[in-house]
Amino acid sequence: MATKRIVEHTHQSMESMSLNMGPQHPSTHGVLRVVLELDGEIITKATCHLGYLHRAKEKHAEYKTYHQFIPYTDRMDYLSPMSNNTGYVMAVEKALGVEITQRCVYLRTLLCELARMSSHLLWLGTGALELGAMTVFLWAFTQREKIYDIFEWIAGHRFTVSYMRVGGVARGDYEEWRRMVREFLDQFMNAHREFETMLNQNEIFLNRMMDIGHISGEEAISMGLSGPSLRASGIDYDARKDSPYLAYEEFDWEVPIETKGDCMARYLVRMREMEESWKICNQALDALEKTKNQPANIDNPKIIYPPKENVKKSMEDLIHHFLLASEGFKVPPAEVYSCIEAPKGELGFFLVSDGGPRAYRLGVRSPSFINLMSLEKMSIGHTVSDIVAIIASLDPVLGEVDR
Amino acid sequence: MELTTGAGTIPGVKEGTSDFVTLQAPEHALTKTLSDAIAYARRNSIWPVMLGLSCCAIEMMGTAAARYDLSRFGSEVFRPSPRQADLIIVAGTVTKKMAPVVRRIYDQMADPKWVIAMGACSSCGGMYNVYSVLQGMDEICPVDVYVPGCPPRPEALIYGIMQLQKRIGKEPVF
Numbered sequence: 001m002a003t004k005r006i007v008e009h010t011h012q013s014m015e016s017m018s019l020n021m022g023p024q025h026p027s028t029h030g031v032l033r034v035v036l037e038l039d040g041e042i043i044t045k046a047t048c049h050l051g052y053l054h055r056a057k058e059k060h061a062e063y064k065t066y067h068q069f070i071p072y073t074d075r076m077d078y079l080s081p082m083s084n085n086t087g088y089v090m091a092v093e094k095a096l097g098v099e100i101t102q103r104c105v106y107l108r109t110l111l112c113e114l115a116r117m118s119s120h121l122l123w124l125g126t127g128a129l130e131l132g133a134m135t136v137f138l139w140a141f142t143q144r145e146k147i148y149d150i151f152e153w154i155a156g157h158r159f160t161v162s163y164m165r166v167g168g169v170a171r172g173d174y175e176e177w178r179r180m181v182r183e184f185l186d187q188f189m190n191a192h193r194e195f196e197t198m199l200n201q202n203e204i205f206l207n208r209m210m211d212i213g214h215i216s217g218e219e220a221i222s223m224g225l226s227g228p229s230l231r232a233s234g235i236d237y238d239a240r241k242d243s244p245y246l247a248y249e250e251f252d253w254e255v256p257i258e259t260k261g262d263c264m265a266r267y268l269v270r271m272r273e274m275e276e277s278w279k280i281c282n283q284a285l286d287a288l289e290k291t292k293n294q295p296a297n298i299d300n301p302k303i304i305y306p307p308k309e310n311v312k313k314s315m316e317d318l319i320h321h322f323l324l325a326s327e328g329f330k331v332p333p334a335e336v337y338s339c340i341e342a343p344k345g346e347l348g349f350f351l352v353s354d355g356g357p358r359a360y361r362l363g364v365r366s367p368s369f370i371n372l373m374s375l376e377k378m379s380i381g382h383t384v385s386d387i388v389a390i391i392a393s394l395d396p397v398l399g400e401v402d403r
Numbered sequence: 404m405e406l407t408t409g410a411g412t413i414p415g416v417k418e419g420t421s422d423f424v425t426l427q428a429p430e431h432a433l434t435k436t437l438s439d440a441i442a443y444a445r446r447n448s449i450w451p452v453m454l455g456l457s458c459c460a461i462e463m464m465g466t467a468a469a470r471y472d473l474s475r476f477g478s479e480v481f482r483p484s485p486r487q488a489d490l491i492i493v494a495g496t497v498t499k500k501m502a503p504v505v506r507r508i509y510d511q512m513a514d515p516k517w518v519i520a521m522g523a524c525s526s527c528g529g530m531y532n533v534y535s536v537l538q539g540m541d542e543i544c545p546v547d548v549y550v551p552g553c554p555p556r557p558e559a560l561i562y563g564i565m566q567l568q569k570r571i572g573k574e575p576v577f
């Protein structure tokens with residue numbers, strides 16, 4: 001089993017070397033740059049340099065109408081655009097004070113969980129690839145392609161979906177689509193078992209993951225970690241359970257917890273989360289079947305776009321469409337914070353409105369950014385090769401870190 | 404004996420080898436055939452450098468994975484080191500902070516080298532007309548093929564690579 005590699009070190013003992021890692025590095029998940037101080041092979045300091053993907057999203061929010069900003073949220077955490085869309089429109093809905101329909105609740109729950117699965121699959125594939133397991137990468141991508149097909153069918157795009165709308169969704173779902181989701185879910189657990197057989201008993205994988213990148217529960221809380229990284233340190237916090245939104249309260253599922261707080265624990269939490277997502281998806285799909293004759297969008301033409309066929313026939317709908325497209329709707333002055341449990345952790349949107357058709361200010365609490373701050377804490381005392389496993393286990397997405 | 408053509412001596416092609424027999428032809432035909440052969444080899448083994456900048460990189464990975472299988476076109480060997488690569492697929496937003504890095508990677512690649520700008524962002528800045536984003540990566544280095552889309556589908560990227568392959572066939576080798 002893995003030997004504990006944490007070595008006592010003294011700064012004075014040896015001259016330290018500084019090693020630059022990134023921004024073009026295959027295992028930094030994009031354009032993360034870490035400057036490492038090394039004592040021999042042991043890391044004594046790890047400084048993250050950010051901003052290589054700063055695209056001024058929050059500034060864009062001040063210049064776009066509420067609907068126009070939805071595509072920008074896709075590209076924040078580009079592994080789970082459905083969750084980002086949902087988080088953002090929920091904040092706007094909170095400021096507006098609108099209640100969405102029950103069917104829309106189920107649809108959003110289902111899609112958010114599918115997004116969680118696809119995000120965790122990518123983490124699994126690339127994380128394993130960085131530790132040398134190529135097969136897992138190919139298998140994970142095969143599953144992801146199936147999820148992309150599902151998204152493409154309903155939203156028209158593979159992963160930058162922009163599917164959620166304030167007050168509803170872009171278009172409804174169909175019988176055939178639900179069958180497609182069912183087919184995917186039916187085969188998913190098999191694939192999940194295969195992943196576990198590949199990795200859980202794999203000596204190399206275990207050696208690279210066990211006792212690496214340890215962080216305790218208190219430290220995790222004081223650093224503001226959230227999501228699987230927090231739950232792997234024994235803290236039972238999940239926004240889906242603790243401040244329920246959408247339909248999570250209705251469904252039967254559990255929050256996976258691990259106590260060790262190392263890379264392996266984070267791996268186990270994410271693997272179990274996929275199973276739980278699978279359970280939620282199945283229940284949400286059943287609920288969708290039951291409510292299939294109800295509308296998915298709210299009945300408020302001032303907020304939601306009218307159906308395209310009606311725009312061609314009715315004068316009133318045309319006017320509504322024109323107003324929404326040219327000017328957008330106005331949100332009464334408000335300050336709201338709304339958060340969801342995105343695949344990476346708690347994703348919050350803080351929206352300030354001054355009564356106009358654009359946000360006065362939009363602040364994003366992005367989980368990757370805050371989780372990444374624990375990198376230094378986790379990596380001190382480990383060897384250079386371990387930092388690859390640690391970054392992979394944190395699963396940062398740089399689009400969300402830099403925004 | 405080494406084989407001599409109108410373009411000079413070809414090292415490595417020795418008498419009695421199969422290459423020698425194939426290449427024994429009138430002088431102009433010889434040069435033509437040789438450049439064809441080299442172009443054939445080049446365009447079917449374009450190794451891209453691993454440069455995933457943002458969202459488009461996910462589609463680039465998808466292209467290399469099982470369903471779209473970029474290896475059918477000889478380009479699946481993503482190299483982390485620019486020294487070993489012929490092609491740079493700029494997949495994602497090039498910010499002003501990242502631009503010098505991209506240029507440096509381009510400079511470090513050995514000739515002949517090609518560039519594909521994948522996605523709206525690297526082609527023209529895309530949806531980010533702001534202070535931090537470079538409005539098209541052709542501001543920092545020459546681009547051979549632009550692949551439109553936000554992000555382009557894997558099919559589109561494959562099509563872009565095929566266009567590049569056609570182009571490589573037409574370039575003079577000598």
Ligand code: SF4
Nearest residue numbers: 458495522523524553
């Ligand atoms: S073109 Fe679109 S998908 Fe590609 S990097 Fe730019 S925003 Fe992301």
